Amino acid sequence: xxxxxxxxxxxxxxxxxxxxxxxxxxxxxxxxxxxxxxxxxxxxxxxxxxxxxxxxxxxxxxxxxxxxxxxxxxxxxxxxxxxxxxxxxxxxxxxxxxxxxxxxxxxxxxxxxxxxxxxxxxxxxxxxxxxxxxxxxxxxxxxxxxxxxxxxxxxxxxxxxxxxxxxxxxxxxxxxxxxxxxxxxxxxxxxxxxxxxxxxxxxxxxxxxxxxxxxxxxxxxxxxxxxxxxxxxxxxxxxxxxxxxxxxxxxxxxxxxxxxxxxxxxxxxxxxxxxxxxxxxxxxxxxxxxxxxxxxxxxxxxxxxxxxxxxxxxxxxxxxxxxxxxxxxxxxxxxxxxxxxxxxxxxxxxxxxxxxxxxxxxxxxxxxxxxxxxxxxxxxxxxxxxxxxxxxxxxxxxxxxxxxxxxxxxxxxxxxxxxxxxxxxxxxxxxxxxxxxxxxx
Amino acid sequence: xxxxxxxxxxxxxxxxxxxxxxxxxxxxxxxxxxxxxxxxxxxxxxxxxxxxxxxxxxxxxxxxxxxxxxxxxxxxxxxxxxxxxxxxxxxxxxxxxxxxxxxxxxxxxxxxxxxxxxxxxxxxxxxxxxxxxxxxxxxxxxxxxxxxxxxxxxxxxxxxxxxxxxxxxxxxxxxxxxxxxxxxxxxxxxxxxxxxxxxxxxxxxxxxxxxxxxxxxxxxxxxxxxxxxxxxxxxxxxxxxxxxxxxxxxxxxxxxxxxxxxxxxxxxxxxxxxxxxxxxxxxxxxxxxxxxxxxxxxxxxxxxxxxxxxxxxxxxxxxxxxxxxxxxxxxxxxxxxxxxxxxxxxxxxxxxxxxxxxxxxxxxxxxxxxxxxxxxxxxxxxxxxxxxxxxxxxxxxxxxxxxxxxxxxxxxxxxxxxxxxxxxxxxxxxxxxxxxxxxxx
Numbered sequence: 108x109x110x111x112x113x114x115x116x117x118x119x120x121x122x123x124x125x126x127x128x129x130x131x132x133x134x135x136x137x138x139x140x141x142x143x144x145x146x147x148x149x150x151x152x153x154x155x156x157x158x159x160x161x162x163x164x165x166x167x168x169x170x171x172x173x174x175x176x177x178x179x180x181x182x183x184x185x186x187x188x189x190x191x192x193x194x195x196x197x198x199x200x201x202x203x204x205x206x207x208x209x210x211x212x213x214x215x216x217x218x219x220x221x222x223x224x225x226x227x228x229x230x231x232x233x234x235x236x237x238x239x240x241x242x243x244x245x246x247x248x249x250x251x252x253x254x255x256x257x258x259x260x261x262x263x264x265x266x267x268x269x270x271x272x273x274x275x276x277x278x279x280x281x282x283x284x285x286x287x288x289x290x291x292x293x294x295x296x297x298x299x300x301x302x303x304x305x306x307x308x309x310x311x312x313x314x315x316x317x318x319x320x321x322x323x324x325x326x327x328x329x330x331x332x333x334x335x336x337x338x339x340x341x342x343x344x345x346x347x348x349x350x351x352x353x354x355x356x357x358x359x360x361x362x363x364x365x366x367x368x369x370x371x372x373x374x375x376x377x378x379x380x381x382x383x384x385x386x387x388x389x390x391x392x393x394x395x396x397x398x399x400x401x402x403x404x405x406x407x408x409x410x411x412x413x414x415x416x417x418x419x420x421x422x423x424x425x426x427x428x429x430x431x432x433x434x435x436x437x438x439x440x441x442x443x444x445x446x447x448x449x450x451x452x453x454x455x456x457x458x459x460x461x462x463x464x465x466x467x468x469x470x471x472x473x474x475x476x477x478x479x480x481x482x483x484x485x486x487x488x489x490x491x492x493x494x495x496x497x498x499x500x501x502x503x504x505x506x507x508x509x510x511x512x513x514x515x516x517x518x519x520x521x522x523x524x525x526x527x528x529x530x531x532x533x534x535x536x537x538x539x540x541x542x543x544x545x546x547x548x
Numbered sequence: 549x550x551x552x553x554x555x556x557x558x559x560x561x562x563x564x565x566x567x568x569x570x571x572x573x574x575x576x577x578x579x580x581x582x583x584x585x586x587x588x589x590x591x592x593x594x595x596x597x598x599x600x601x602x603x604x605x606x607x608x609x610x611x612x613x614x615x616x617x618x619x620x621x622x623x624x625x626x627x628x629x630x631x632x633x634x635x636x637x638x639x640x641x642x643x644x645x646x647x648x649x650x651x652x653x654x655x656x657x658x659x660x661x662x663x664x665x666x667x668x669x670x671x672x673x674x675x676x677x678x679x680x681x682x683x684x685x686x687x688x689x690x691x692x693x694x695x696x697x698x699x700x701x702x703x704x705x706x707x708x709x710x711x712x713x714x715x716x717x718x719x720x721x722x723x724x725x726x727x728x729x730x731x732x733x734x735x736x737x738x739x740x741x742x743x744x745x746x747x748x749x750x751x752x753x754x755x756x757x758x759x760x761x762x763x764x765x766x767x768x769x770x771x772x773x774x775x776x777x778x779x780x781x782x783x784x785x786x787x788x789x790x791x792x793x794x795x796x797x798x799x800x801x802x803x804x805x806x807x808x809x810x811x812x813x814x815x816x817x818x819x820x821x822x823x824x825x826x827x828x829x830x831x832x833x834x835x836x837x838x839x840x841x842x843x844x845x846x847x848x849x850x851x852x853x854x855x856x857x858x859x860x861x862x863x864x865x866x867x868x869x870x871x872x873x874x875x876x877x878x879x880x881x882x883x884x885x886x887x888x889x890x891x892x893x894x895x896x897x898x899x900x901x902x903x904x905x906x907x908x909x910x911x912x913x914x915x916x917x918x919x920x921x922x923x924x925x926x927x928x929x930x931x932x933x934x935x936x937x938x939x940x941x942x943x944x945x946x947x948x949x950x951x952x953x954x955x956x957x958x959x960x961x962x963x964x965x966x967x968x969x970x971x972x973x974x975x976x977x978x979x980x981x982x983x984x985x986x987x988x989x
Binding site: 125129133136137139140238244245246249250253254255256257258259324387390402403404405406407408409410411412413416418419421422423424425426427428429430433437439440442445447448 | 566577685686690695844846848849859862868869870871888
């Protein structure tokens with residue numbers, strides 16, 4: 108058996124503690140798979156005295172000096188489960204430049220400044236692995252960065268935030284509003300005390316940036332991702348979706364499309380959208396995650412599993428640890444960042460989307476003509492329109508009617524402009540619901 | 549840019565032609581991802597003159613001398629899409645021993661004699677990749693052999709044969725019998741003229757052996773897999789499943805369980821089974837494939853996509869080609885076969901299964917007691933029992949009744965013996981349906 112591969116752990120919260128526990132429990136199997144035992148060289152934490160339960164680890168391994176730990180010559184692999192931009196970035200850049208391999212679950216850092224990490228890894232010659240940063244335990248990044256490298260990925264559509272999926276699933280099941288569903292999620296531990304990162308879509312946007320970078324061989328950062336959360340999704344929106352045989356999910360969508368002759372561009376966005384109940388993503392309930400990948404040759408693929416939680420995330424971290432440990436023993440490194448395509452990232456206004464629009468209108472002749480005229484002026488083509496008297500009247504009596512319109516694909520800016528103009532139309536009493544539509548309604 | 553990586557193609561049927569097409573179409577992207585262009589050194593076929601449509605390849609590359617092609621010094625990677633045991637085995641062993649890397653889609657060969665290939669790869673120092681051998685385009689083997697290496701997989705349950713899934717889906721949807729559904733599948737091109745390999749479960753059994761080997765770090769061959777096909781699934785079985793809120797799927801199941809103190813064993817089997825409609829595998833329709841993986845830390849994962857067809861299989865082949873080409877450029881090889889655990893493979897009689905049994909019985913007092921006695925004698929515990937008069941009688945009138953029993957988990961041999969004894973019981977008019985049950989009914 109070879110000399111041990113030695114790990115520096117940065118952080119020992121929920122995920123870190125689970126990594127420590129699994130390293131202990133599975134030590135014989137991990138050693139057999141790697142060809143060398145794994146050893147913890149040290150665990151950097153903010154406070155040494157904190158109660159961490161009965162962790163199977165020598166208490167003398169805890170230190171508050173993360174940088175000192177990283178720099179030690181007997182550390183081969185740095186495992187970062189601290190999260191946040193700083194000091195994680197400085198630590199990992201330091202580690203990578205020094206030739207250590209890094210395994211991280213830090214989606215925010217990768218989305219904010221993944222380039223700095225990739226550059227440091229290239230400089231130092233170590234590996235940078237981050238399977239745990241997106242969709243927890245679901246093996247997703249390795250398939251994207253390896254298995255599908257012989258194919259051309261055209262679109263990635265994912266449910267990558269468990270909190271918002273729990274909330275939207277509850278709203279769909281019970282008809283509850285956002286506030287009520289959030290309260291339930293908080294009580295059950297699915298939402299944090301400050302749920303902003305989840306419900307405003309920041310978490311999903313970071314993951315979207317990581318997925319898009321891998322799928323399209325292009326550096327995409329958090330700032331490139333159009334982001335809308337779910338706080339404005341109403342019970343009426345959900346009812347409207349249901350009436351169409353749909354449900355509402357917070358989706359991250361990364362797609363490529365033509366950008367002039369011989370060129371392509373990508374759009375990367377996170378927003379709530381209606382999808383048909385028959386779509387494989389529609390049945391992803393509770394706090395589960397799933398990512399739907401479309402590629403030229405492979406067709407449609409879906410990856411499904413637990414996107415968060417200590418054990419699932421630790422599983423992904425440890426899979427990466429085994430890979431980088433093997434690479435170190437073999438004296439090799441994995442394929443580095445693939446960003447050769449360097450596609451332009453479109454602003455949201457250019458993204459091709461479809462809208463579902465529900466209007467309260469005056470129920471009189473000429474209404475549809477006026478409304479259709481607005482769409483035509485913005486070059487937005489209507490796919491279906493459904494008109495029904497509001498409140499069960501017989502129609503045409505000057506009362507209210509509801510007009511439900513689903514468009515064809517158009518640039519998002521044209522759709523948004525259409526909605527703005529509809530708001531100002533005399534005969535439109537109110538715009539009851541506006542939702543983007545995905546998945547072929 | 550580096551020197552080209554040169555491929556020898558063995559076979560140019562549906563999959564091979566698609567590989568050639570994609571190599572041409574994606575050549576710039578593939579070269580960028582690998583760091584070197586891919587070139588076809590030659591294509592071995594049985595008949596050179598055959599019409600292969602407009603393949604974007606120099607006709608001079610075709611040869612009938614496969615072995616001569618493999619041995620050429622300018623061949624780095626051998627891509628085998630011929631199928632079958634011989635001559636594929638001799639060719640690939642020759643190639644691997646000579647230090648070439650091999651990418652193959654040949655599930656039958658891997659299940660029959662994967663050990664010979666792994667040994668030859670270890671001897672020659674090249675890579676052996678076979679993502680396309682199971683579940684077509686779905687990136688499944690790489691997650692098993694890499695991403696989940698930090699975890700302990702406990703069970704793999706898969707729908708890995710599209711033909712039988714199409715047939716069973718049709719039987720569920722329309723109430724058709726097996727023969728009628730097979731006819732439809734043949735007409736639509738989902739079943740081959742001789743459907744034996746599919747409907748008798750040979751194809752699924754080969755894939756089960758490959759999956760079990762990877763999941764449990766143990767060599768499992770086709771001969772270790774208990775195999776039952778779907779030819780004996782009746783419309784009555786399907787109706788019976790539906791009445792329980794279930795559907796019938798041909799599942800491949802590989803599971804580990806305790807085998808005495810401190811030891812484990814695995815069971816690997818392919819057979820039709822009832823699963824609840826709420827199980828994620830239940831909604832896998834048509835000719836799609838999906839594999840459900842359970843691991844200690846990761847929890848439940850599912851991989852879904854197209855399991856067959858030229859383009860999806862070619863996508864998997866090319867993903868492997870990119871990986872082995874990169875490895876050759878870097879002068880490294882991927883982790884070799886992991887078979888250290890060497891777990892015992894149980895005979896089917898030892899596998900822990902559950903049965904759903906539907907009996908036509910005489911409707912008189914004491915029947916349930918007699919039936920329950922048979923289960924008790926074989927130490928089989930009953931989970932639920934439902935009794936209903938047949939044909940809508942009021943019960944207890946000496947007519948017929950239907951008794952539907954679902955057991956708890958027991959060794960398959962005990963369950964089989966129970967069914968045999970029930971057949972001989974006076975008060976049992978007939979055993980209407982016997983099905984194994986999976987997925988927590």
